[in-house]
Amino acid sequence: MSNFANSKCLRPLATSLLALSLVISTGSFAADAADMKRVARLIETNYFESATALLEENRGKVDSNPQIELMLGSVYARKAVVYRVFSRSAIQTQVRYLRTLISKQRGIDRSRYVYLYYGEALLAAGQAKQAIKYLTRFRGQTGITLQYKQIADIRIARAKHMLGDKAGAKTMLAAVRTSDFLVQSELAAASADTGWGNLAPEKSIDRIIAKYRGKTMPMRVLSNALVVYVKTHQVQQGLLLIAEKNLAAASYEEHRGRSRTKSLKSAKEIRFYDIELIGALAALYQQAAELQLGKMAEHPQMRDAARYFLAESLMRAGKHRRAISYIQAAQASNSLGAGYKARLAIMDAAAEYLTGKRASAQKKIDALARDYENQKKIVLVADVLIYCMEIGAKCGTSLGAAKRLAYLGDNTSTRRANFAVGLYYHLRNKGQHDLAIRYLEAARDKSNKNKIDTNDPVLLVSLADLYMQTKSFSENLEIYFELSNEFPALRQLQEAGQGIYSMEFKSAGDVKIF
Amino acid sequence: MKRIKALTILVITTAITMSAAHAEKRSDGLPDGGILSYGEYGRPATLDPITSNDMIALRITELLFNGLVGINRRQQIVPELASSWKVSGDGRVYTFELRKDVKWHAKPGEEAKPFTADDVVFTYNVMMHPKTITPLKVRYEFIADARAVGTHTVRFTLKRPIMNALAKFTFKIIPEHGPANPAYLRRDDPFVQRPIGTGPYRLSEVKPTGEIVLVANEDYFKGRPHIDQFVAKPFADQNIMNQALMYNSIDMMVLVNPRNIPELQGDKRFRLKSYNALSYSFFGYNMRNELLRDKRVRKAFTLAINRNEMLSSFFNNAGTLVSGPFAPGSWAYNLDVRPLPYNPEKARSLLAEAGFKPGTDGIMEKDGKPLSLTLRVPISKESESVKRVVLAFKNYLHKIGVAIQVEFLEWQAWKEAVFLNHEFDIVFASWVFDDSADISSLFHSAEIGTWKNNFGAYTNHDVDSLLVEAKLTLDHEKRRTIYRKLHALLAEEAPYTFLWTLSNYAAYHKKVRAVRIHPYKFFSYADRWNIPGGERATPDAGSAQQEEKAQ
Numbered sequence A: 001m002s003n004f005a006n007s008k009c010l011r012p013l014a015t016s017l018l019a020l021s022l023v024i025s026t027g028s029f030a031a032d033a034a035d036m037k038r039v040a041r042l043i044e045t046n047y048f049e050s051a052t053a054l055l056e057e058n059r060g061k062v063d064s065n066p067q068i069e070l071m072l073g074s075v076y077a078r079k080a081v082v083y084r085v086f087s088r089s090a091i092q093t094q095v096r097y098l099r100t101l102i103s104k105q106r107g108i109d110r111s112r113y114v115y116l117y118y119g120e121a122l123l124a125a126g127q128a129k130q131a132i133k134y135l136t137r138f139r140g141q142t143g144i145t146l147q148y149k150q151i152a153d154i155r156i157a158r159a160k161h162m163l164g165d166k167a168g169a170k171t172m173l174a175a176v177r178t179s180d181f182l183v184q185s186e187l188a189a190a191s192a193d194t195g196w197g198n199l200a201p202e203k204s205i206d207r208i209i210a211k212y213r214g215k216t217m218p219m220r221v222l223s224n225a226l227v228v229y230v231k232t233h234q235v236q237q238g239l240l241l242i243a244e245k246n247l248a249a250a251s252y253e254e255h256r257g258r259s260r261t262k263s264l265k266s267a268k269e270i271r272f273y274d275i276e277l278i279g280a281l282a283a284l285y286q287q288a289a290e291l292q293l294g295k296m297a298e299h300p301q302m303r304d305a306a307r308y309f310l311a312e313s314l315m316r317a318g319k320h321r322r323a324i325s326y327i328q329a330a331q332a333s334n335s336l337g338a339g340y341k342a343r344l345a346i347m348d349a350a351a352e353y354l355t356g357k358r359a360s361a362q363k364k365i366d367a368l369a370r371d372y373e374n375q376k377k378i379v380l381v382a383d384v385l386i387y388c389m390e391i392g393a394k395c396g397t398s399l400g401a402a403k404r405l406a407y408l409g410d411n412t413s414t415r416r417a418n419f420a421v422g423l424y425y426h427l428r429n430k431g432q433h434d435l436a437i438r439y440l441e442a443a444r445d446k447s448n449k450n451k452i453d454t455n456d457p458v459l460l461v462s463l464a465d466l467y468m469q470t471k472s473f474s475e476n477l478e479i480y481f482e483l484s485n486e487f488p489a490l491r492q493l494q495e496a497g498q499g500i501y502s503m504e505f506k507s508a509g510d511v512k513i514f
Numbered sequence B: 001m002k003r004i005k006a007l008t009i010l011v012i013t014t015a016i017t018m019s020a021a022h023a024e025k026r027s028d029g030l031p032d033g034g035i036l037s038y039g040e041y042g043r044p045a046t047l048d049p050i051t052s053n054d055m056i057a058l059r060i061t062e063l064l065f066n067g068l069v070g071i072n073r074r075q076q077i078v079p080e081l082a083s084s085w086k087v088s089g090d091g092r093v094y095t096f097e098l099r100k101d102v103k104w105h106a107k108p109g110e111e112a113k114p115f116t117a118d119d120v121v122f123t124y125n126v127m128m129h130p131k132t133i134t135p136l137k138v139r140y141e142f143i144a145d146a147r148a149v150g151t152h153t154v155r156f157t158l159k160r161p162i163m164n165a166l167a168k169f170t171f172k173i174i175p176e177h178g179p180a181n182p183a184y185l186r187r188d189d190p191f192v193q194r195p196i197g198t199g200p201y202r203l204s205e206v207k208p209t210g211e212i213v214l215v216a217n218e219d220y221f222k223g224r225p226h227i228d229q230f231v232a233k234p235f236a237d238q239n240i241m242n243q244a245l246m247y248n249s250i251d252m253m254v255l256v257n258p259r260n261i262p263e264l265q266g267d268k269r270f271r272l273k274s275y276n277a278l279s280y281s282f283f284g285y286n287m288r289n290e291l292l293r294d295k296r297v298r299k300a301f302t303l304a305i306n307r308n309e310m311l312s313s314f315f316n317n318a319g320t321l322v323s324g325p326f327a328p329g330s331w332a333y334n335l336d337v338r339p340l341p342y343n344p345e346k347a348r349s350l351l352a353e354a355g356f357k358p359g360t361d362g363i364m365e366k367d368g369k370p371l372s373l374t375l376r377v378p379i380s381k382e383s384e385s386v387k388r389v390v391l392a393f394k395n396y397l398h399k400i401g402v403a404i405q406v407e408f409l410e411w412q413a414w415k416e417a418v419f420l421n422h423e424f425d426i427v428f429a430s431w432v433f434d435d436s437a438d439i440s441s442l443f444h445s446a447e448i449g450t451w452k453n454n455f456g457a458y459t460n461h462d463v464d465s466l467l468v469e470a471k472l473t474l475d476h477e478k479r480r481t482i483y484r485k486l487h488a489l490l491a492e493e494a495p496y497t498f499l500w501t502l503s504n505y506a507a508y509h510k511k512v513r514a515v516r517i518h519p520y521k522f523f524s525y526a527d528r529w530n531i532p533g534g535e536r537a538t539p540d541a542g543s544a545q546q547e548e549k550a551q
Helices: A013-025 A033-044 A048-059 A066-104 A114-124 A128-139 A146-162 A166-174 A181-194 A201-211 A219-231 A235-242 A276-296 A303-316 A320-331 A338-354 A358-374 A378-391 A396-406 A412-427 A433-443 A457-469 A473-486 A488-504 B002-013 B055-064 B117-128 B238-246 B258-265 B295-304 B307-315 B344-353 B384-399 B411-420 B461-472 B476-493 B543-550
Strands: A252-256 A268-272 A511-513 B035-040 B069-071 B077-079 B082-087 B093-098 B143-150 B153-158 B201-206 B212-216 B229-234 B270-274 B278-285 B319-321 B364-366 B372-378 B403-409 B426-433 B496-498 B500-502 B505-509
Touching: A033 A048, A033 A066, A048 A066, A048 A473, A066 A114, A066 A276, A066 A303, A066 A457, A066 A488, A114 A128, A114 A146, A114 A268, A114 A276, A128 A146, A146 A166, A146 A181, A166 A181, A181 A201, A181 A219, A201 A219, A201 A235, A219 A235, A219 A276, A235 A276, A268 B476, A276 A303, A276 A488, A303 A320, A303 A338, A320 A338, A338 A358, A338 A378, A358 A378, A358 A396, A378 A396, A378 A412, A396 A412, A412 A433, A412 A457, A433 A457, A457 A473, A473 A488, A473 B319, A488 B476, A511 B055, B035 B238, B055 B201, B055 B212, B055 B229, B077 B082, B093 B117, B117 B143, B117 B153, B238 B258, B238 B384, B258 B270, B258 B307, B258 B384, B258 B505, B278 B295, B295 B344, B295 B384, B295 B476, B295 B496, B307 B319, B307 B384, B307 B500, B372 B384, B372 B411, B384 B403, B384 B426, B403 B411, B411 B426, B461 B476
Parallel strands: B035 B229, B372 B403, B372 B426
Antiparallel strands: A252 A268, A511 B426, B069 B077, B082 B093, B093 B153, B143 B153, B201 B212, B212 B229, B270 B505, B278 B426, B278 B496, B278 B500, B319 B500
């Protein structure tokens, strides 16, 4: 049994490989060895933002260091994975929060901006028709400034574009005349999204950003700028934009009513967040990963590991056609061990399935699950199930194998199997919340249940989603409380989760001492 | 007025009428039998739901009593002693139809009596009687009147519509024929030690050792619970409780010390189950001591202690620092407020600013009064970890010239010192909240007094005003805004040094099946728990799969 297959922890494969590449290259390059060890530890414990910061810092110290470049690429790849999960969760949570808020509010102090942000959330969720309804309701209210009416119009145009009404979208966008930077940033994002507009959106956004030099940039501008950079593949500009920015900031704070207590500015303060931010970050990190790893895939000493990472990253992003060549190149490598080859075989079968050769690929997937189960390679069986699930293949064989291995006992080595089975019930067999929670809880490290040090962020977010769906709100909030220390952009999930909790809980108002 | 009208219309259109399931024997196919012994960190002073105010008693009363309604784990109001209910159009009148098949646990030598509307009215009247000492009173001041309008119909009239009113009727009902005094309930009434209820278990015996034995209620209206007996065993020390579990003297621990989690996690005989109680620990200050009335002094104490270090060293970092009066899992937590950093220099300068100077013995003093204070800790908290926390607190404060005398007291003696006599300068304790995160009883100035929760006599006009405003509003986002402000204000005011919330885990032997734990009340679903004959647990089975089969 290879060391990889016998791994007694839940750390993703990327971590093991990183550690390997670190060992391979130790002493060959000028990076600060102590810092590199810290980076490895940070990645191992899922502190991806901190690892990125340290790598960037070291990048500035030396002219060229392929080791740092490879590590950065692989960290971006991991960040892309977790931010995609964050984004899915953020959209679901925001839609639920804003919908509930609309349903509960009445009276003169009701929120007006909730309609704008609900419309935006629906648009992000792909519900363009509903989005138009709420955006239209927003702009029709009295007391809405021209600035925000225009923002609503631009979002309506994007919704129309999504619905295939390209002419309607174009007409609406063309009607927006403004010198306001907030609105201009909306136009640039819409232009990048729809392809409409005479001016290159990246130039427009560069100009707007320049106006905020030395000032606090509104989150709406930052979010729009990020959308533009992602759509136009301006990776470095995107990374520069978010550096040292407060990604936890709200997009808009609405104050309504007067409080009887003098120390309160208003009776009600509602914070709204930019729904596109987290998805744009995920896309940015994916592009950064592909860029970095693509460069390293040509480097003589880094190429095998880089090709492996790139193949994995592309597969996880659903870009199987591009992944195939890297899978094949990595498979041909002599320097990658049996564990990596085993994982490449899973990717190969998954890619084959996605290219249309479903029957033969399905056989391969099932055979891999059976083989690895016979060899008690728990982590590999879990990976077969995860890939199987992601590509939409039939997972009966791999699910059975993973469940049997999970049944081997309650210890760290079976957690990965429990994780994969729990994820299956969460994402594929929707509605089986209790079952999904049981398996995912079995995969959770009990000694530090909310800490990312010993728990994969994807596991924690999956559990948080399930707890939100089953109304165990405090479980959800505790998870995000910890995660947000490393990933500040999750603030919008915390605030929305708190909002849902405050509106949906039932209790007698009890408190006890102990 | 408009708001009330709008609510009226809403309530009319959503008037609820729900039917309860018929009382009958359980047909879930799960086995009856077995004894479950569980470890508690003390013995409750009282066993009734009205005078008690601690978690140990709450767990017992959950097995002994029922409310009119319950809240299921999907946050829905479900029938309990009430089979149905109606809400008036203006949201002020709640009429409950009661089950007719409910009997009180029989008193020794007596027949079991039926449960009626008079019992409900009696409970309310006792709860609100001025001579009844209970923390519940403040929560039910919104009710204007309760009356029986039939043997099995009871009507509550509210002073005003409130948010989530129905959920408030989860309070436990006691029998009119229970207490010796027909008007109010005090801690010297025999009923508080030998209560009878309607719940799935009845009190059988309280042993001289403090063990409380509960036996299955054969006539329970939801059907006989599966496990024959629950035995609560008190332990003075969490480490000893852990050993008792390891050596099979008990089957369950309601709260595992974080330091024991790795050991239990690796032991295939046991399961660890997390439950998210909204709780936090704190050092609370007594404002009756004039030296502690200055918030700069209290803030200095907070700045002087390294909470991160304590959490990491004493609890394996299995928790989260809190910055204010809510747990991080609460909807009310203000995410903008960060815990104060460890800064002994700033602590010293705050004390100097407050007029303190070092005395000849190095202890800070003001107007000849030294900063020498008593810290009272309940002995039930005397685990290794808590001892270390207390010792560390003492050492940290010593470094800024504050002398602390630590006293460990037995649970009941500690409660009397804190809630009755108010003889302390500082206490170490924890609060646990249900989902409401209602802090009004902790910090409102009207809650200062005997057996009231504002034991530190904290007073602040703005805090009072905000708490009242939060109680009166029917707007969720307004209440949230107010709580955010309260969090910030109390963090600044520092009536407590807010410490941390710890991960809550219960540990139990795998022979106990279908275990679902209520995050606050713990035993709410215990009537479904079961122990298969012959303890057919398969120690090597994966826990999730085993549970999947057991459900």
